[in-house]
Amino acid sequence: MTTLPPIRRQVVVRGAPEAAFEVFTGEIGLWWPVARHSVYGDGATVAFEQGRIVERGPGGGEAVWGSVLEWEPPSLLAVTWHPGSDVDKASRVRVSFEALADGMTLVTLEHDGWERLPDPGASRTEYGNGWPRVLDRYAAQAPTAAAPGADGPVWLVLDHTGGPALPPGEPVFGQPDFGEHIAFLGRLRERGVLVAAGSLDRHSTGMTVLRVPDPADVATYVGLAQTDDGAVTAGLLQVRVRPWHVALERAAERG
């Protein structure tokens, strides 16, 4: 392991990329869970101010979480990320917004340089009793993004590459958890959304194509790609979901 892969999380939200970018940045104070994830805790406020993300505590304290590196509305935002610690210990967070279908946006968050996360022990103390681990919450919340009236079908490509738990130099196929990936693909096939899946080389990259007839189900599949594939949750594989804007398809598939 010479480099650690970025953390990548994806979620489907209702609204066009313009709205998603605006809410993510201009209205961060309205949705960020400060009670659980902040330096000052409940009662704190957070906002983008003059190129920085600034948290203010109820007692007047101020903590800078990061600075804007890239600002390209409505498609891309990149910031340094160092809540509760110094600027020179910053990791980097990049958020992209892609239109999926009418009134739906795929939000992709990538956090890299996190392996340099500095004094996480110290930050953890400042943050209270630690940021809780709530992996299951994601699956429960993702389906809130139904887009009534949007046209189907929606096509998705799942890009799979080797994850942090894959022993260096070894192919993914012989690993004990790889069977979990096959089982996940089998579940997608049973649901009738799997078009094709397979490897792109003999090591660890592969691709899966999904055709989701009802756009209201897209958020569910983006969530499942991250939470229902045991090889991904075990870190053997990483996944990136990409919208595929299919222009032509086999005549028999239409309708």
Next chain:
Amino acid sequence: MSNQVAVDDVLDALGDRTRRAIVRRLRGGPLPVGELAAGLPVGRPAVSKHLRVLEGAGLVVHTSVGTRNLYALAPPGFTALQQWLVSTWDEALGAFAERMAGRAEEEKP
């Protein structure tokens, strides 16, 4: 909650400047203690002590080659740290998705 214990160990292990420096150096490949210590401002016994902490947290493993030990980064500790960060972002993004959904409902005629 055995995973939670592992994450705490990882966070505590990485909460030390020297141990982070060791992790950075091992990113280039496995090294014996002597070579690790040569590039660090602390002595060999201190490096050995730090390596034991890193090993206990699942961040480092050692293999014996002849009479010497080679130290290398180990995936389990990094996987635990990654999962901890993942849960954090999932919670934040979940809250963001809820806000967007609430907004869409408000805008309905």
